[in-house]
Amino acid sequence: MNKRDFIAIGVVILLSVIGFLTFTLNQKSGDNVKITVDKQDYGTYPLSKNDEFSIKTDSGYNTVVIENGRVYIKDADCRDKYCVNQGKIKSGSIVCLPHKLVVEVVSDNDSIDAVVK
Template identity: 40%
Template sequence: MKRNDIILIIVILVFAAAGLLYMNFSKKNGDMVVVKVDGKVYKELPLNKDTTFEIQGVGEGRNLLVIKDGHADVVDANCPDKLCVDQRQIDKDGETIVCLPNKVVVEIESSIENEVDAVAQ
């Protein structure tokens, strides 16, 4: 093997590794917070923008959603079990915080696929 061939192979391997890392990174980190009430999309918020949002669940249900430093968390609620408040903050694609009494679901979603589609068009 010539020296140039070895360099070429190394370059290809580095690019392949970088591509795999990028794909894994894209999968892990969602970038949208989707709030659903009673199975319907109620609000979509960007995960990278700090905000506090009050979710009106079914009936008198209220959940206080806080997005901070790239994490989404339910910090307060008026449901009887408070399980949603106890759940850990979420930031990964597909993770959810569920409040059964208020029928509220907070879900992390990734819009990276959509962005790729937009570039391709």
């Protein structure tokens, strides 16, 4: 390895650390769960109310569970089960690529429900 390698690798590590710090510090712990399926809004649900529902798409299903202020995907019929393995979250997002499903925790002002309230 030469000097140029260390510079290139250093830049990548620096960018990752900056990104990691920025996202961690800016992470909003929200009160609502916003679900998007294939670029379409599916619905927004409060994190405070325990709930369980199955989302069926053309490619399969995902069972989303809201429990004690956290959301997780209990079951899915995709091959890799990454969404299930991402665990219980109270901020950030869970993504299921094969089913084009995005589960995001959003704060009140981001959601449509807040406007209705």
